[in-house]
Amino acid sequence: MAQRRVGLWFIGACGGVASTSALGLSALARGLTPTTGLVTALPLFDKLELDEPASIVVGGHDIRQATFLSAVCEMRARANVFDERTIAACASDLEAWSNNLRPGVVYKPNSAITALADRADVRQARTPREAITQIQADLRAFKTSQNLDQLIVVNAASTEPPFEASAEQESLEKLLPALERPAPAALPTSSIYAFAAMDAGFPYVNMTPSRGATLPALDELARKRGVPHAGQDLKTGETLVKSVLAPLFARRNLRVLSWVGHNILGNRDGQVLNDPENKASKLKSKDALLAEMLGYKPQSIVSIEYVESLDDWKTAWDHIHYEGFLGTKMTMQFTWQGCDSLLAAPLVIDLVRLTALAQRRSETGTMPHLACFFKSPIGVKEHDFGKQFAMLEEYTKTSHG
Secondary structure, three states: OOHHHHHHHHEEOOHHHHHHHHHHHHOOOHHHHOOOOOOHOOOOHHHOOOOOOOEEEEEEOOOOHHHHHHHHHHHHHHOOOOHHHHHHHHHHHHHHOOEEEEEEEEOOHHHHHHHOOOOOOOEEEEHHHHHHHHHHHHHHHHHHHHOOOOOEEEEEOOOOOOOOOHHHOOHHHHHHHOOOOOOOOOOOHHHHHHHHHHHHOOOOEEOOOOOOOHHHHHHHHHHHHOEEEEEEEEOOHHHHHHHHHHHHHHHHEEEEEEEEEEEEOOOOHHHHHHHHHHHHHHOOOOOOHHHHHHHOOEEEEEEEEEEEOOOEEEEEEEEEEOOOHOOOOOEEEEEEEEEEHHHHHHHHHHHHHHHHHHHHOOOOOOHHHHHHOOOOOOOOOOOHHHHHHHHHHHHHOOOOO
């Protein structure tokens, strides 16, 4: 396939996940790093016409005063990740892409998130419609200035508090008038960005537990505009292991009595999740899948604690108490430790490549074949990682050419 130009627009562009993705794209394009961690580099995907990393141009919104290069350098200093030679070799790409950054657009912001804001030019919108108009202007300007064939919008911003849907979000007909009113909020910020992207014809991928495009009115919008969308909450650590282990217990007919997971992490994500309202969204996402995979609900406890010194490193310790033959009670424990942004970044690249392909194939609405990437996949009730991955394998068989 002739090389095209695909835009990747990040919401939360200067955060750890987005800046690591940008560095990874540059390093891959320059042949400076292997494809380890990239799902779409598996032989399974060889026959798909996926865009190469060199085809992807990066931009985005942020509420912090930073660049891709400064964010990467800060992560290296704080978390002791990345090779200095890789940063130096990719610096020109990161600097060029930083010219595409724009100040975020905020409507009724969450206090835990805005506490991170230090850009003097962050734009405050009076209504959801005003925010949508400003976001779309930035997206269209990026597409035009970079001569892009496609543009994918990715939400990598901090987790919002839960948003309780009302009748207004049930359909586009009900939602549209509410977008013109200053209060109460018709949509959370993640959904405003999702609306802006899809209304303009750009696919939207939500890496976070925030609402994004999960509301019925937004899925209706996606189908009306003919664009695909995916989410929510990238599955990279403890929950990924859960989605592999829980089916093991079910298939061996071992009864799980309790499952306790304790998570500690640093970085700005951890700082935002230290707020009880924001944490509630993440806890719900992490705890939802267990009962569906086992077929019953054991006692379960999930905790997330902010430990500043860990920075981008996260650790999960899980204790599983289960019953075996003749009523014998046994335990299994595991510890998972990883660098949050480096677990997520290759999956971001995977999702951009697969979403761009889906749009070229005229697919619209949710993308169930991408369920294996998410804790709470939209439109899919299956949480077993093996079965989810089989859905992706099946999709590749029908996508050749």
